[in-house]
Amino acid sequence: MxxxxxxxxxxxxxxxxxxxxxxxxxxxxxxxxxxxxxxxxxxxxxxxxxxxxxxxxxxxxxxxxxxxxxxxxxxxxxxxxxxxxxxxxxxxxxxxxxxxxxxxxxxxxxxxxxxxxxxxxxxxxxxxxxxxxxxxxxxxxxxxxxxxxxxxxxxxxxxxxxxxxxxxxxxxxxxxxxxxxxxxxxxxxxxxxxxxxxxxxxVPVRLRTPPVRQGMYANLVILQRDMPNMKALPEDQLHRQLLDMKVHGMDTIFISFGPTLTSTKDATGIHFDMSPIKPFASLCQQVGITHVIWNFWTDEFIPKYNPHNEAFGTMVKAFVDDWRARGWPKLIASAGDEADANGTLEKCMKAFKEIRHAVPDIEIFTTVVFPENSEVFEPLADIRGFSSYADETITVNTQNAKRNCWMYSGTSDYGRNGIGDRMYRGIWAAKLELEGVLDWTYWRPSLDYEQPFNDLVDNGSVRPNFSCWVFPTGTGPLPTTGWESMREGIEDLKYIYTLQQLIKERREANGTDDKLAAEAEAVLQKLFDEVDTSVRPRKPDGSMDNSKFTISIARDKLTPAFFIDLRDILAEHIMKLQ
Structure with a gap:
């Protein structure tokens, strides 16, 4: 072997x-x-x-x-x-x-x-x-x-x-x-x-790294049916997975499943036993993962670890304080999931309000399924993570609200359509001016944890079992073709950002009417115009047609040749401006 x-x-x-x-x-x-x-x-x-x-x-x-x-x-x-x-x-x-x-x-x-x-x-x-x-x-x-x-x-x-x-x-x-x-x-x-x-x-091109968070939903546990008693992954597996994410351009992880924790209460307050998390958080520091988003009640995080019957906000503050005291990567708080579309908005907003009161300086992340619901989380959510239905309206609406504009899912092909994965992480993110890009999930079977390599789990569900970009093995993670395409998309974003910065610097040095800067900007805009970020179509009755993701509609209009031309064109104009 x-x-x-x-x-x-x-x-x-x-x-x-x-x-x-x-x-x-x-x-x-x-x-x-x-x-x-x-x-x-x-x-x-x-x-x-x-x-x-x-x-x-x-x-x-x-x-x-x-x-x-x-x-x-x-x-x-x-x-x-x-x-x-x-x-x-x-x-x-x-x-x-x-x-x-x-x-x-x-x-x-x-x-x-x-x-x-x-x-x-x-x-x-x-x-x-x-x-x-x-x-x-x-x-x-x-x-x-x-x-x-x-x-x-x-x-x-x-x-x-x-x-x-x-x-x-x-x-x-x-x-x-x-x-x-x-x-x-x-x-x-x-x-x-x-x-x-x-x-x-x-090519003689020195690429710059854009200030865009690239990340994945991920697990730091051994997935099992006994969800209340999950154990952390072995440290060597964690290390390999985190390094794999880092060398693919990731710097942010959204924890979808954390290990079971315990907490104690004494005269100084509530304290969590963070030892099950320590290998993960320490390795994040070591490999260069700079941000961790933690969901505090999708999986009943606080109710499960709260024998003290304290308020939700009190428990969140205790966890955040224990995390920060160790100097671990920046922590971002979240609670719930897709609340604008599943009837849990009131519960979600209550949680955000308690988090904001208990930890005023922490950023709060929320997922937003439909772009037209972008304002329903005001005034509590700092980061709006939009779904695959995102379109060009999210940029101006989020910027006007002075919030951060992210997405939490792309074409959701789980590594089986490289065009969508590359487009999402690169030119799509650039055109929508995204500040963060996530995907569900680095690895996690949808239906049966004991058959991670079997997509045909016949248990009555309509879902395939594969819902990940990487498959873990005893020797390390096995990549899908789409996982490798993601890295190419992140590389595209570096080319785009490098050219944008060079255009800006050229105009600062030579004036706003600089010819080479204008040519480069026109070429970049032409590339953006080929990526369809328009609002999804409507049905005959006037309601939104949700049968296909907006980003998937855009993907289907592009070909591999587009991405070959993209790199060649961007490299050509970078070299002219360097």
Whole structure:
């Protein structure tokens, strides 16, 4: 079994799914469906390809490749090309279409070299994409879908099926600009070896980090059916997960489940035993997680840990005081969830009022399902976290109220649609001027904690079991394709922010009519205009049509080519203004 090496972003990841999760039990009567629009027709195969036993091809990583996917002739290539700024991870993919059963296939990468410097092969990781049955919402149907990225020494590829390989290149911070060349070698035990060229173009761009909180809902517990007695995750697993979030650009965590706590009362007040939280909070400090949002009663946090029958606000203050006394990351308070849409608004506002009275200086976060409800949490909520129904109205309304504008969910595809994940974390966040971006959830099965790798849990629910971007294993977290796309979106946001700052600085130095600044601003606006943030449509009766998320409507209007152009255009204008 391979072990992850190289940069921390590779070292923290797991290798493969557990043995007992390598196949998914299909419930009786469930039907497999095929994704529409897949090319399943092979081009005419050359004599060389036939003798080799396979055809290699490459698609942009945002295009899905299924076991039944066939290449077009134009996609068959012997070179992979990547462009990157220094101190960044970039993605390429190659796929192998087997013309006969292939055994023990290995795919390896060489160093990348230029005239003066080499990027060691340890900075290149090759993972294989595991396709798994993914349930179709509310139906006893499923599609075998690209889901997880595994690190394997070798694998078999059955005849007339396609196996995708996911190549991640890390460009170290001080890497000089220029072209770096290397190779990817495909070596089946019972076939001919093929070597593809890989070319990395390092652009002379120094990206700046925008002041936008990027984060995830996450757990710091072992999920189990005995919810009142949850135990903290082992420290090594916590460390790997927090590092994984950090190297993917995250600095904020929303705790959706915390470990069971106890509290005592004496002459000095109420005190929580914070030892179950200490490993998590200390590791957050260590890896650079700067903000933690804690929900105080979604899971009856205070009632469960309040044997003293004290007021809600008194217990919140005791917890906050104990947290702050340890110098842990900045704590943000929340209570309830989606109260504008589920009938709990009065209860939620009462909780916010007590928190504000007990801890006047703490920021209060709330979730808002519908943009038209943005004002119902006034005057108590400092941070408005909007749902996937968010549109362009949230920006001006929240800014006028002098509140912070966040979102707490994107397209909710749980790692299975990279376009939406990348758009949300990057250009969508920039266009709506978001100050924070979250997603539910880093990892958590929806239905059965004991079957985290089975999406087809047949327990009467309409929901799939997968509702996460990462799957934990004993060797570390296994990423989904969408989790990697999120990091690309956060990188897009850095490009956008860098260009915006350079435009501002150029005008401060040369005047508001500076030509290069005007050109860059026009190009940026044109990119923004391609992202549809308009209000969701209405039904014939005039009511809002909630059948599809606003952000999902925008996602469906974009293609992988948009994101290729986005990076190229932004890099070009950054270099002009630097």
């Amino acid at each position: 391979s072990e992850a090496v190289g940069p921390v972003g590779f070292q923290v990841l797991g290798t493969t799914v557990p043995k007992d999760a390598e196949s998914t039990p299909i419930p009786e009567g469930w039907i497999e469906k095929q994704r529409e629009g897949i090319n399943t027709t092979m081009p005419e195969v050359t004599d060389e390809e036939q003798a080799r036993g396979y055809v290699t091809f490459s698609k942009n990583y945002l295009e899905m490749v299924y076991p039944s996917t066939c290449p077009t002739r134009v996609e068959v290539s012997d070179i992979l090309e990547i462009s990157s700024a220094p101190d960044a991870f970039e993605i390429s993919t190659l796929s192998v279409r087997a013309l006969r059963d292939l055994e023990n296939v290995q795919v390896t990468a060489s160093d990348l070299t230029s005239e003066f410097l080499a990027i060691d092969a340890e900075n290149i990781e090759v993972r294989s994409v595991r396709c798994m049955p993914n349930r179709i919402w509310a139906k006893n149907e499923y599609i075998v879908t690209p889901t997880l990225l595994e690190l394997r020494d070798q694998l078999n590829i059955a005849k007339d099926t396609t196996q995708r390989f996911w190549i991640t290149v890390y460009v170290p911070p001080e890497t000089p600009a220029g072209d770096y060349n290397g190779s990817i070698t495909i070596r089946p035990q019972n076939g001919t070896t093929q070597t593809l060229a890989i070319r990395l173009s390092v």
